[in-house]
Amino acid sequence: MKSTVEQVSPTRVKINVEVPFDELKPNFERAYRKIAQQVRIPGFRPGKAPARVLESRIGRAPVLDEVVNEVIPAKYLEAVRADDLRTLGQPEFEVTKLEDREVLEFTAEVDIRPEITLPDFSDFTVSVDDVELTEAEVDEQLDELRARFGTLSGVDRPAENGDFVSIDLSASVDGKEVEEASTTGLSYEIGSGQLVDGIDDAIIGANAGETKTFTTKLVAGEFTGEDADVSVTVQTVKARELPEPDDEFAQLASEFDTLEELKGDLRERLGRVKKMQQGVQARDQILEALLERTEVPIPEKVLEGEIENRKHDAIHQFDHDEAAFAQALEAEGKTLEQFDTEVREESEKAVRTQLLLDTIADAEKTSVNDGELTERIIYQAQRFGISPDEYVQRAQQSGQLTAIYADVRRGKALAAVVRRATVTDASGAEVDLDELFGTDEAAEATETAAVETPSGELEETQVTDEAAKSADK
Structure with a gap:
């Protein structure tokens, strides 16, 4: 096999490969065996028909196709390794010459890693x-830790930011119900930003059993980008009670004995x-x-x-x-x-x-x-x-x-x-x-x-x- 490399651009090369048929004997043997398994010829068991019989029955072209399809990838990789090319992606092949029993020539255009000059x-x-650390940031971390050990208790007052509510939701666009936007018994933390825009403003100030309506733009589903009329009913309102930040809490939440x-x-x-x-x-x-x-x-x-x-x-x-x-x-x-x-x-x-x-x-x-x-x-x-x-x-x-x-x-x-x-x-x-x-x-x-x-x-x-x-x- 002979191969040469042409630099098409700093990031692309064309590899020219020439393969004499003398090198293709093993490929032809495999091709004949494979085709013989697929063709039924009277007087021969599957896979046992000689090459000359196969060619007389199906012609030479299918055998050549099988050989070329096998040879091109293998010889391409051989040429890549021989020239130490750092190829990227799949090559574009073109058979440029195919003379039966003489020679196979093809080209492969492919992207390569460019040469890069590195700076000092x-x-x-x-x-x-x-690195600036304030006590307010430390207190914020402490509050987050306290929240992990907090408990939820029902409250008899309007919902406030930070409360946990159980809600029923329904939405419609031009009077048509949006099924994927409807649910019941959904638990939601007000202010978490995990639901649609406008829901926090609607819920804050609502009592258990109260229904609020608002308009929002949908960001997913069939009606993406359209305005929807949303109805939200607050079923329950619960507030999170945090444990006192003291030595007892430090012992509960960590391996330390004191809050400090x-x-x-x-x-x-x-x-x-x-x-x-x-x-x-x-x-x-x-x-x-x-x-x-x-x-x-x-x-x-x-x-x-x-x-x-x-x-x-x-x-x-x-x-x-x-x-x-x-x-x-x-x-x-x-x-x-x-x-x-x-x-x-x-x-x-x-x-x-x-x-x-x-x-x-x-x-x-x-x-x-x-x-x-x-x-x-x-x-x-x-x-x-x-x-x-x-x-x-x-x-x-x-x-x-x-x-x-x-x-x-x-x-x-x-x-x-x-x-x-x-x-x-x-x-x-x-x-x-x-x-x-x-x-x-x-x-x-x-x-x-x-x-x-x-x-x-x-x-x-x-x-x-x-x-x-x-x-x-």
């Missing part, structure tokens, strides 16, 4: 917020969170600076795929009803043109980010060990509210384990850049990045917090027979 990481300087010890622990935890936030700020600013200073050519086919994925995900929420999707955008004050522009900008940034971080990871020789991969799996499983085993099973079924590994590797690569940068707080004091990155919490914050990357992984192509069948024969 030690030149980066960013400023993050000061509990507040001291909350204060320390809040301080760690704010330091982690400094790390996240530094990471985000340095990533933006990297993207500004580095030229990252974007493979057009990869960008098109990312745009398509994002649009598909957006409209999928509306059962692919384009009219309903357009109404939802209108409710947000957006047009389809604005949405398309935003998606393209986000996609371009996501593709550039991933290509850049992959290049940094290669330059830094970044690797991921089993413990780091397990930590990410546990983190992701907690986000989705499932067990790590179930998350791994789903990832295996969807082929996403490689993507998880790649994300961890990119996070580590970016963290390595942050460590080399100069980071100061708003007061001008240098932030101790070794201290930030030395704790598990900080590492998780800076390495696993979301970095905008493509929804589809940019990994080396795995060519299938289906891809080969798209070749222009």
